[in-house]
Amino acid sequence: MCRQILGGCFRFESTSEALLDLVEAAYAGLPPHQLMMGTPEFRIELRLLPRQLSPSAAEPPPMRVQSGAGLLCGVMDASNYVVLAPEQRRALVVASEDMLSHRYHLRYELIEFAVFTLATRGLGLVPLHGACVGREGRGILLLGASGSGKSTLALHSLLQGLDFLAEDAVFVQPESMLATGVANYLHVQADALCLIDDDATRRWINQAPIIRRRSGVEKFEADLRLGHGRLAAAPLELVGAVFVSAQSADDPDVLLSVIPPDEIAARLSADQAYASGQPGWHRFEQRMMQQGVHLLRRGRHPRDSANALRQLLD
Structure with a gap:
């Protein structure tokens, strides 16, 4: 095969x-x-x-x-x-x-x-623990600790019409900054269903098998290839990265803030303990510092966070 x-x-x-x-x-x-x-x-x-x-x-x-x-x-x-x-x-x-x-x-x-x-x-790829969505060939890397909401944000980005590249593992060619991944399954917890307005989408996830992580957390494993949203047809060129925060924004209309350039390298290395020791990391880090990295705090609804990502892709 x-x-x-x-x-x-x-x-x-x-x-x-x-x-x-x-x-x-x-x-x-x-x-x-x-x-x-x-x-x-x-x-x-x-x-x-x-x-x-x-x-x-x-x-x-x-x-x-x-x-x-x-x-x-x-x-x-x-x-x-x-x-x-x-x-x-x-x-x-x-x-x-x-x-x-x-x-x-x-x-x-x-x-x-x-x-x-x-x-x-x-x-020669840099393996990252994170998600990635985009549009028109441009991609945004979603980083952050487990439980910060990366999968929920990736789901709502898909529902808002963005291209879905990967949810859990992203692989980047450091010279070109082209990102690829395996868009086979989306893993979401049951409490994320109440934030989904579309009945068909809720049924799609609710009918999916449930997997149990090593941590003990149980999640729905929804097959992305069943036609709910658009999968990235080709690798996406990264134009930036976002650290997804579980903290609510002080102003629900201002979710994005720029991470100072002198803090980016330390934030990336701390978030990507495995990747930071791999060949190609230094070049990836340099390119990401040139492009800029943002912090994304939570708004009233995950769709607001997805709309904030659209601003970075425009």
Whole structure:
């Protein structure tokens, strides 16, 4: 099975239809983003092992990462792990039949870990924990701590007609500032439904499966490919970033404030602990300081925050 993801051509190989079905659920129907003239190929083998003899736990063990000898390994246990050879653009994902009952963890922590890591290393991308929306080829990066409201803002930006690039992970080419992502699912908590005015949108989210994060937080996992809003058809050129704050604005008509240039580098590094240690970070940081970064406080309704983002994209 071949899918164009994050600017690369990913070839998935397996004898297990169940594992390939998970790949299809994650990557079918995505806009085929392209970041460079050619499209590098990556190969991922997926192998299914027999069910473990011990009873399946309520939640798989957390992944531990090891590296050496040109390899990167993410290990849950002896039957569930990923081995990556970034220089060869290859990966092996091994899962037991038990993990098929933990589809979210299998997809997110094993398969997506392989895809995201190979793309980051092979395409020279800066991996960011954040969201991104835009219009007419221009994008705004949404940053902030977990619980600040990035997913809710991304949802309302989608409902207000902005292009949706990614909700949880954004990958940036630091020289061009082109951003790409995987716009497959949107994760929102139940309390966000009361802020949605459209009945069809509420039904779409309310009927979605519920996933449980490692933190214990439960969220709806709504499929963005069902036609609710517009997905970014191509990578977006970043024109700025916004730190989303859970704090309400003093003036509900003034939600945006400029972060002083001499504070931007420290704010970005503190927010992106993993990315700040990756190749390309320094150039990304320089470009972001040139473009400007804003703080976005909450208004009366999330649609007001989405309208504030429109101002930055005009």
